Amino acid sequence: MSEIEIIKQKIEEIIDPSSEKTLKETNGIKHVGIDENNSVIMIIEVNDKDNNFTKQITREIAKIVKLDLGYAGVKIEFTKRKLRNKKSKTLLIASGKGGVGKSTVTANLAYALMRMGKKVGIIDADIYGANMPKILHATNHVLMGDKDGKIYPFEKDNIQMVSTEYLVEEKRALMLRGPMLGKILKLFFEDTLWSEEIDYFLVDLPPGTGDVMMDLKNFSEEAKMVIVTTPQESAAHIAIKAGYAAKDLSQDVIGVIENMSYYEVNNEFHYIFGKDGGKKVADELLVELLATLPITNYEKIICDETDMCGIIYLNLAKKIIKLL
Ligand SMILES: Nc1ncnc2c1ncn2[C@@H]1O[C@H](COP(=O)(O)OP(=O)(O)O)[C@@H](O)[C@H]1O
Ligand SMILES: [Mg+2]
Structure with missing residues (x-):
């Protein structure tokens, strides 16, 4: 202990x-x-x-x-203590390694849920590498507070978002000691003026397990977690470790998402990073592999609704709604 x-x-x-x-x-x-x-x-x-x-x-x-x-x-x-909107559900998006596409998946999932008519709030809690503002083209946003110190989330396309990025000066790495973490989570979970209508909160976590995950339990007891990995052996190995650590902290892991699974040209699938990393993680953690996502053009991070990847995200969103 x-x-x-x-x-x-x-x-x-x-x-x-x-x-x-x-x-x-x-x-x-x-x-x-x-x-x-x-x-x-x-x-x-x-x-x-x-x-x-x-x-x-x-x-x-x-x-x-x-x-x-x-x-x-x-x-x-x-x-x-204030009464929170009881109907909203929380999904934590975790990974073992950084760079596997946690933030990309979070943003695309938010869009898929929004396209299904759901109201989504994104909490970018990746204190070491917050990049949700970049993905949503919201880097110029300035956090506004009200007289009681509550903050307003950024909103675009009916999706709301807060990010640790907004709490630090640009280009300065956020060096946080343990005690600060709880304060930031409290700010995002309890002192942010979220819409009353929010159906789903998506929390983009820092890679790995640690203080943030421990503190999270205090803010959203009912939250469920998905683990994002890429097909590589090394990524899968660390994702399994993160999954076990999450379970040790009584987090309810509901599934695994494999990102950058393949590259498709003319109906041919190229498994550039190998195969079955996601399946291995899911089998090991005794949960479902919820989706395998294609490698897409780097210039287009958010998949269109009618693109193959947009359709895959829609199916993923449907599965997640059932599991939450
Ligand atoms: N399916 C994908 N196809 C192509 N590039 C991707 C895909 N998923 C993520 N990326 C790119 O990989 C990099 C890391 O993704 P990101 O979502 O920031 O990872 P994480 O949040 O896990 O650190 C980013 O440059 C992102 O645009
Ligand atoms: Mg990220």
């Missing part, structure tokens, strides 16, 4: 007086991190930020974190 998991486990039996339930029951522990001064940083969600309530929780957490576990300090940010 990691340090962070141990802290979580120790504090989850604390009663939140604003709901008279344990933090475990309310799923109130939204983030736990450790900063460079060996202080524990937390985000705790409560029904009511009444001073008496938050002080009581702070006391009990400090006792465990400082006295029992020996950390230098503890900083707690309290947030008020």
